[in-house]
Amino acid sequence: MTDLQDTIFARASGAGGAAIAVVRLSGPRTGDVLRKLTGALPQARLASLRALRDPQTEEVLDRALLLWFPGPASFTGEDSAELHLHGGPAVVADVAEALVGLGCRPAEGGEFTRRAFLHGKLDLTQAEAVADLVAAETSAQRRQALRQADGALGQLYAAWTARASRMLAHQEAAIEFTMDDLPTDLDRTARRMAAELAAEIAQHLDDGRRGEKLREGLSVAIVGPPNAGKSSLLNALSGREAAIVSAQPGTTRDVVECRLLLGGVPVTLADTAGLRASADEIEREGVRRARRRAQEADVLIAALPADSAPDAQTLALVAGRQDALLVATKCDLAEPPAEITGRSVLPTSARMGTGLAELTAELTRRAEQQAGATDAPLITRARHRAALHEARDLLMEAQAARQPELAAEAYRGVVRALGRLTGHVGVEDVLDIVFGDFCIGK
Ligand SMILES: Nc1nc2c(ncn2[C@@H]2O[C@H](COP(=O)(O)OP(=O)(O)OP(=O)(O)O)[C@@H](O)[C@H]2O)c(=O)[nH]1
Numbered sequence: 433m434t435d436l437q438d439t440i441f442a443r444a445s446g447a448g449g450a451a452i453a454v455v456r457l458s459g460p461r462t463g464d465v466l467r468k469l470t471g472a473l474p475q476a477r478l479a480s481l482r483a484l485r486d487p488q489t490e491e492v493l494d495r496a497l498l499l500w501f502p503g504p505a506s507f508t509g510e511d512s513a514e515l516h517l518h519g520g521p522a523v524v525a526d527v528a529e530a531l532v533g534l535g536c537r538p539a540e541g542g543e544f545t546r547r548a549f550l551h552g553k554l555d556l557t558q559a560e561a562v563a564d565l566v567a568a569e570t571s572a573q574r575r576q577a578l579r580q581a582d583g584a585l586g587q588l589y590a591a592w593t594a595r596a597s598r599m600l601a602h603q604e605a606a607i608e609f610t611m612d613d614l615p616t617d618l619d620r621t622a623r624r625m626a627a628e629l630a631a632e633i634a635q636h637l638d639d640g641r642r643g644e645k646l647r648e649g650l651s652v653a654i655v656g657p658p659n660a661g662k663s664s665l666l667n668a669l670s671g672r673e674a675a676i677v678s679a680q681p682g683t684t685r686d687v688v689e690c691r692l693l694l695g696g697v698p699v700t701l702a703d704t705a706g707l708r709a710s711a712d713e714i715e716r717e718g719v720r721r722a723r724r725r726a727q728e729a730d731v732l733i734a735a736l737p738a739d740s741a742p743d744a745q746t747l748a749l750v751a752g753r754q755d756a757l758l759v760a761t762k763c764d765l766a767e768p769p770a771e772i773t774g775r776s777v778l779p780t781s782a783r784m785g786t787g788l789a790e791l792t793a794e795l796t797r798r799a800e801q802q803a804g805a806t807d808a809p810l811i812t813r814a815r816h817r818a819a820l821h822e823a824r825d826l827l828m829e830a831q832a833a834r835q836p837e838l839a840a841e842a843y844r845g846v847v848r849a850l851g852r853l854t855g856h857v858g859v860e861d862v863l864d865i866v867f868g869d870f871c872i873g874k
């Protein structure tokens with residue numbers, strides 16, 4: 433995808449007007465480009481103030497601060513540089529034009545980090561963390577991304593990959609020895625190791641998706657009967673008129689979303705169509721969407737108006753969800769029940785603004801409880817989860833395999849699945865272990 437012979441450049445600082453624009457360069461021509469723009473290579477890794485000249489016209493384009501990072505001791509592992517230009521769009525555009533004239537090309541999204549990965553500067557989990565750091569909206573997200581960028585997750589996965597390689601090595605050696613008719617317990621050792629690793633991976637997977645929730649945001653859905661005041665609640669919690677409120681039941685059809693920040697966790701709060709049987713095709717689709725959203729939500733809010741009997745459809749929906757939050761709405765109209773089907777109820781009135789602080793506090797408590805920060809590094813992406821599931825299943829398969837060759841094949845799969853996580857898929861490593869790590873010696 434990326435041709436490493438190309439020298440790439442991109443504006444690394446935000447778009448739009450700014451005092452300074454940082455343009456980043458990476459690739460084999462970088463040194464040559466700096467020489468042509470400034471007359472000489474600046475000292476490595478020290479800031480130098482230089483006039484940048486268009487090599488064709490000799491015109492001074494800008495007076496800029498240069499940083500020259502000769503490879504391999506650079507972020508990408510290649511010769512690279514930063515030009516700290518004055519931030520005007522014309523400065524950046526004219527310098528970009530000069531760079532193209534010197535044989536560079538604009539970088540594609542993520543290309544610098546991709547090069548860092550290809551040159552072994554980062555593993556894949558660290559590359560992902562760079563993207564997460566750039567996107568981090570909250571301190572909690574930043575902390576999680578930084579930890580992953582430091583390699584905590586990658587090291588865990590690399591250690592597991594090494595263990596799987598060792599199992600494979602034991603299994604292959606067991607096959608060899610069986611052919612020599614020598615009794616060994618290599619096969620049993622491999623199976624024991626597989627059981628241990630499978631248990632550790634299962635525990636790592638059983639994290640309630642804390643890392644993913646912090647990275648992607650927690651999903652909260654408001655459900656309830658028509659006219660329960662769901663949209664009014666969404667508007668009150670988010671502080672803006674995001675959803676249409678009216679006295680007409682069946683007002684909301686689409687899922688209406690608002691982003692909130694609760695306890696450092698980004699939260700998507702969704703208002704949904706009132707649950708009822710309807711002759712209207714559009715409303716029926718709205719109710720389908722409401723039910724689907726309720727199913728997917730990390731936190732479910734059941735809005736039940738205090739001035740009417742609890743809605744049967746809503747109660748049925750939350751019956752299987754012990755974690756659902758029962759909220760009595762319109763408490764200015766009637767006394768809310770203390771409990772519904774034995775579960776406590778939070779009284780609110782969007783009109784009077786009562787109970788909203790309590791509801792926000794409860795949502796914040798749940799957000800903090802469900803997302804982020806544990807002692808062990810966390811899975812932060814569906815990609816991680818998929819590969820770990822695959823590895824765990826193959827470890828079970830290896831343990832149950834009747835034929836040593838099938839066990840070996842499963843171990844090979846485990847190494848591949850775990851290796852994909854860091855991007856270091858190295859079945860070659862196994863050969864080194866077979867012939868080096870433990871001494872077959874004959
Ligand atoms: N008295 C009182 N009326 C409220 C309160 N909240 C909402 N309402 C009124 O109840 C009616 C329905 O409110 P909505 O927020 O549209 O209710 P909804 O649950 O979103 O309704 P649908 O989208 O049709 O399912 C409107 O007339 C609101 O003004 C409240 O706290 N107190």
Ligand SMILES: [K+]
Pocket residue numbers: 658659677678679680681682683684
């Ligand atoms: K309504």
Ligand SMILES: [Mg+2]
Pocket residue numbers: 662663664675676677683684703704706
């Ligand atoms: Mg509504």
